Every structure is written in structure tokens, then in C-alpha cells.
Amino acid sequence: MLVCFICGNAIHFGVQMCAESEVCMLQQLDPIASPTDSISHQRSPEQSVVQRLWRACCKTVFVQSSFRSFIEPLVRLISPGYLAGFQRAKVLMVQPIASGYLLRLKPHGGLTMLPGQHVQLRIEQAGRFVDRFFTIASSQQQLQQAGIIELAIRQKPQGQISEWLKGGITPGADVWLGDVAGQFQLHQERPAWMIAAGSGITPFRSMLQSLSRLTQPVHLIYLVKQADQAWFADEWTELCRKFPLLTVDIWATQQRSRPDLEQIAQQVAAMHADLYVCGPNALRQQLTQALAALPHWQGKLFSETFGGSSSGDSQTVEFISRAGQNLQASGQGSLLQLAEQQGIAAKFGCRRGVCMQCVCQKQHGQVRNQLTGELSSFGPELVQLCVSEAVTPVTIQLSV
16 A cells, blocks of 8 residues: 555555645644634734744745745645645636626635635636635535535636636636635624625625524625626525525615615614625725714724725826836826826736735835825835825836
8 A cells, every 4th residue: 555655644556645745744844834724813822923933034044935935846846736825726616697707616625714704816827826815705614514615706807817717617627725814704793784885795695694593683785786787696585584684685776876875874873783894995985984973873894895095196106117117107096006007017916905916115205005094104115006005206116
């Protein structure tokens, strides 16, 4: 009998590693960052401190984020599908839905998640990797019992992931999944209002499908342009039958006037409810302002947003390419948006300030973080193009 040289499990002739070999190897080489421990809030404070020190050491000694990244080229000689910090997943199904696709995956390792969290998806396209972040649209029970997750992905013009799905992915193909993260979760101790816009419905599908019982009223408003663009329309009816305290309102803005957000805020306050918002950043800001005008509201606002807010001031940004070419752009929006409007090539990933792929060197000038409102210094520092907007004229050294 042959055995895996890493973990000792039985394997077939001609195979050097068993299916769990990557997990076995990683736990031996880097036990602090095991792929089965992907949710950061499950670690103790002591583990988090040790992990940060370990990563700082790796960046200093190996010029990599982890020891696993340093040895990745060697491991890939033995297991070509290995990627440091990722686990492989098998594509089970790609199903077209309104203006998008439902991607069903079966992770190879011990992926864990909480309803409302997102995951990093990596695909290989034309010899290079493409990364995006998507909220897990399926229930926690589906992962625990069947080992399956679902991602709902909106079709975008020139979108690399959606074009990859449109091209017809064969079931059985491999993709990679990174860490699961996010704190956007349902708290059942209070009544809840949920407001979703477009693809922002995905975390609410995961939350509601994961419930075994509902003890507080939940009202979901799902904003779409047209009624036939609503995702999972048949499922909402079934969930309302299952949970009498749940009501779902699919709000088609082209058939009905846009909802009065001030009136919604008053209804939320009258129910002493918490408010959950997943949609454009402007939607969250408007609801925040409406709730701030109600001093008697004692609930909490939980939000997951996409797209930044603008300061309203137009600034000139000078981009310097790696080849030394100087390119200028001006206008409103994030640095990434300005670059793209002028046809300037800039590296990006999630487009919402999570994956850090768009980080570039700011040479001088001040920028504002669109998510936190924090202002940078005027001197050289690293900034994220997708969530930073120019407050003064800025010069950016691009990484491409």
C-alpha cells in the first residue's frame, strides 16, 4: 500500500499526495494560518497577535505575506493546484438567473461561514489569476450538510468573472476560495427591517434560508428596476409561508415610485427595529441621515455597501505608469474610477476596499477614504485606488 508522503493517508499508485495533502502540509508548515480557520473572529486575541507578528516576520524575511506564499512555487511542483492561502473548489453548476449567474461550488477543504459573510473567489483566465469578492448566497446548513456554497454574480459589461461564466464553464472545473470574512449578520433579539438593492439581496437570502425559526418580525424591501429582475423570486414566497413573521416586498422602481426613505426610517423607529442595508453606499448614507433625524430611534444600523461616495470636489490626479509615462485625469469619484474614465490601466480586484490588489504609492497630495472618511497625510504613502478620492491634486505611481 502506498501512502501520502505528507499525512500518511492511503493513495493510489502514481499519486504523490492525497486529497487532503495541502491541508496537511499547511498545518505542518504554517499552523497559525490553517485554511480550516478562515473566520478571523473565531481566533483568540492572543492568536491574532501571534498571527500579526508571524506575518510581519514573513514579510521581512521572505518578502511574502506568509511562509506558505514563500514555498508556494516548490509545493506547486508537487501539487499544481496549490495556491497559498486558498483552497480548491469544484464547479458543480452554473445557472443563468436574471442579469447574472448562480455559481454552485463544492470546496475541497474545511470551509466555514456565517450567513451574510463574503468569500474571495479566484479563477485562472488566460494564464493569470483574477480575484473578486462575493457574498455567499446559500445557507449555512447547505455548507454543513452537503459541503456546497452558492455565489450569485451579476452580469457586468467587460466583467472578467461574469464573462468567464458566460463563456460556458464545464462542471468539474477547479476554482479557488480564499478566506471567508465579514460581520454583516442578523441579530434576532430585535425586529428587523432589511433593505436590499439589486445584487445586495444575496446576504439576506443566506440569512433567511439559514433560520430554523423566526422569533421577531422581519420586513424585507428588495429594490429592483423591474419585477422580472428580482433574484430568487419563487423562494421569497416559500420563505414567507415558512415564517409568518416574515414579509417581503419586491419593489420595482420603474413600475412604482422610489421608496420614501424618511418614511421607512420612521416605520423602523416605530417598530423599535434594527435596520440592515445592502446596496450602494448612497442608499446607506440617505438612510443614516433619515434615522439621525429621529432622536427616539434606539435600534442599530448594519450595512454592507458597494460603490464609494464622492466629496463633490473635482481634483486633478496625475498617474505615473511603471514605464514612466505621465497621464492626467480629473473629475469626481474614486482614483480607480478616474483612471478608468481616461482609459488608464490600473490594477484592481474587489473594488470595495477589501482585497488590497489596487494599492499604489501616493507620491504627494491628500486623499479621503470613501468608506471611513479618514484623510491621508500629504506625503508619500500607500493608498487603495478603489476607495480613495482626491481632496487635493494628487500624484499616484501605478503598479502597472
